[in-house]
Amino acid sequence: MQIDRTISLLKQGKHITEDAVYALCLKSQELLMTEANVTHVDTPVTICGDIHGQLHDLLTLFDKSGGVEKTRYVFLGDFVDRGFYSLESFLLLICYKLKYPDRITLIRGNHETRQITKVYGFYDEIMRKYGNSNVWRYCCEVFDYLSLGAIINNNIFCVHGGLSPDVNTIEEIRAIDRKQEVPHEGAMCDLLWSDPDDVEKWSLSPRGAGFVFGQNEVNQFLHTNKVELIARAHQLVMEGYKEMFDGGLVTVWSAPNYCYRCGNVAAVLRIEDDLQRNYTIFDAVQPQDGVGNAIIPTKKSQMDYFL
């Protein structure tokens, strides 16, 4: 099967042709369209945070947490940018999604947009690997179809960033037409951009998008929607995860040694059938035999230069 071949190429960090990427992207559009803005997921499931193009660490993640053949996964977004293997990481995830549609849920992060990827690396990576921006465009089109959140056993709400003052109930998220570039304000923007902190009420976010929310907002949301946990990513946590607000919210971070220099460990969170939370911590891959995150492929695409 074509997808298996692609998966095996991706795992080795090998080049995927432009046509193959296009075909993959179209297939994933079709699949993602059938999903809800907030997808329902059953336990047991493993929740994963930001990946940021660290392909080899993503492979470790699957290794340490059971693998997609045996385990269900929710990815909280930010698959691309920063690392050297954004394309491979994202394609690997959508290949898995196509191969095991029920086993993996992909949520959109604030980096899955045209505007952000132009600045933080994904666009440049594509220009470097393909010499033109087509593949970037195809991927961005898929970004528009990604879900905005997930809900596990009607009990755990998963989202990339956090809450929005425009969203009281999870049901309200359903009335968003998510197929668009992430707007600069409004519910969809907030879900992808907001951060929790020790604040009394909704506050301005230093990020310039989304809001900062505190325990009050979290408690209100948990109570209104009858859920017990908000699982989100979006912020680097040196220890891999961090629970806040009496365990009502958790940040999960899955990119070890972020940007190849932050020195942090990564974590994934497994939710058991009885909703018990188990964290798995893992370290960054050490490069060996020219394979590893930190090693950027020296074989750049063979393009002559004229200038």
Add this chain to the structure above:
Amino acid sequence: MTAVIYNEENTFSNTEPKRVKVYVLENNEWKDTGTGFCTGEITTTTTIPEDITESTSNEEKKSAYLVVNNEDSTSSILLKSRLEGNIEYQRQEETLIVWKDLDKNDIALSFEESLGCDTLCDFIVQVQKHIEKNISLISVRSGEEGIGSVHEIITAPVSLPNIEGEQNTEKMYDALKILNENTAYEFLKNETIEFVLHYDYIKILIDYFAIAEKNKCLKDLFLLSNIMKTLILYNQRDIIEQMVDDDHIMGVVGILEYDTEFANVKSNHREYLKEDAPTFKEILPLENEDLKVIVKKCFRLQFLKDVVLVRFLDDHNFNLFLDIILDLETCIIDFLEVDPFLNNILKLYDLTKQEEKEYTFLEEKRNDGIKLLHQCVQMSKNLDERDKTKFYKALVKMGLFNVLTYAFYTAIDPNIRILATETVVTIIEHDILLIRNTASKNSKLDSRRKSPIPGSQGSEKNSIPMSDEMKLLKILSKILLTDKSPGLREQIVQALNTLLHPEGCFNSLDSDLNTMGGSSMLNEFNYRLNSEKDPNFNSETEMNNEYINEKDMNSSLESIENDQEFQLQEYFNDFYRQIAPILFGPLIHIQTGDDKNEPFDDFLLIQLVKLISFASTEHTRIVSRKFILESDILKHVCELMKPNHILQLRLTAVRCIKNITVLDDKYYHRYLMTNNLYDNIFDLLEENKKNDNLCNSCIRDFLKIVANRSISCQMDFQHREEIRQQTGVTISKKNNFAMLNKYLVNRFGTLLNEMEDIPSVGTMLRLVETDQKEKEKKSKSLNDHILCKADTIMEEDETMEIRKRVRDEFDNTNEMVNVNTDEISDSMPSKRQN
């Protein structure tokens, strides 16, 4: 360790006397020992070496002293202290010099004025440089807000790597240590940089690297690599530039192949550069050697930044690399503008049949030429705006359009077309006017057409001659309709979006006003003039105030403004007359089953529907609406919601109708309702009502909009009632959404009732219920009226557009006291409903 002596003259002498107080520390208290004049003095003593065989000449020994003569009696000396050993002098704040001499006496000189202190500090620096290498002078100042103190070396002995004799492991080890330590102080760092450049230290390292690699001396190789990285961390432009020149680059990347962090792995940068690396390809011989050097340097810096050092560079390093690269690129672009090289390349696309025969591999050359141009233009993206404009202008003048003609009509390779389009996109995104105005006066788009684009024959031959900009739009449109490459399609759509974006037209002016920074001002000016949304925008006088200092400019600005507005109108009129019918052809001529042509694929239709959505929302309403409604495009758009199309297209069509509905434009509203164009949306909803998927969400969003806007309609209604009761003025109010809501509930009531638990659907139903009750009182059905309003849509003129605008503004204002009733009571169709 080597002390470095540069060839400076040892010609410094005694200093001018400066007035000071002399203190010595006794029992932890500074004791004033008197006031006098301080001079720095040099004395020379000649000593005869003990062993004459070693040296043939006598050695001159110089000694330096700080001497203070008592001001009361010049013969009495308050202080004579020799500068010697490793004494550390401290300059504290502006006027104090403090030190401990070799006999452990603490001495302080307090100068009357800081100039005096300067003089003696200079003396100490000179002595350190030439006589007593081991003394030092440190400046000590209190830190910010008086907290702590800041120490800074003014002069001190500098340890530097030993470059005498053969290099070895020990020397490498010392060098690494020294180089690291010297980064701590600005002074030491600068001295080190001077050393590295002056002695070509990098070359010394490279030479030793050859030996170490040959001897497989891993320890030394890692040391060398760390030394090289340390030198990069000095973040010094000249050092970095030296690393990438022809003499050093191979050695430098060779050294960097070894990395202590990944001791088991060695990269193969040299091999890559030698064999696999992209080579510098000259389509035509590049005669300018300087340019060649810069081009290579530029490539190597990129290679270091993106590959060799990618994990290593911190933000400062990275920015320095970017800065250097940007400078080199600016340099390259400047060169290209004046050098005949680029001109000669562009001539390749403007040859007669006869001339063409003279070239070998012409096709390859031409294709490579497009790659080259693409690269130039990509490179120019980082330049500053003015340089970009200059360069693009030069390109256009040299005949860029011939290149595009070649790419679009002759080239077979789709990648070449993609690159050509990307080039156009970059240029027009920077400044459309470059293409629009200067464009192709000399272009041969039509005369040179070698093979007509499929499907383009006939039809428009007898039409009016086309302007150059329309020709470009036409080429792009036809490629969009005929070329199947999805990448190219995306590019073309982006080009069209930019070319058809009304704001782009004002982005910059192709005039000399730019040179005085008038551009941004003009933008602001235009923005305000064209901004209907700006509530603060009242009158022209207010604006004139802002530019009151540029009296003369103002009048010229206005004329330019009017001229531009006129040009813009013409441009869009031309577009809708000449191009839109071709571009949107697939949405106008609905294909029947027996159509011989291949049906247009859904992905093309997605792009066209998006463009319609864009045109209806961004273009001057009156122009785009006329086209869209007269050509019945929306009917076809709604056809695309049917199940025989892919879901992406079906939803794109829904969004297009949604966007048009949001415009709150009564002509569109009426058109959509009289033609029952919402039917397909509700069929799609019926299909998906039980699914929680994208389609369901997309339509829910539509229903939410209808519900919310209807509520605000109703609130407006209540507000109007109040005003009517208070003032007696009846204000007619378009109630497009109230009407739409009623229409939808009546037509799709069954389906909507099924979905009543969705909040917005509930609202929709309740609004109609409430209204029904009111109606019953008045026993008058509004609905009948809605459905018989198919007329008069096309008859509007500009005055109506303006009236509508005024009314919109009126509706938005809460203060309705100064209402001019004439302005709002007219013969608009909506009025007749009352």
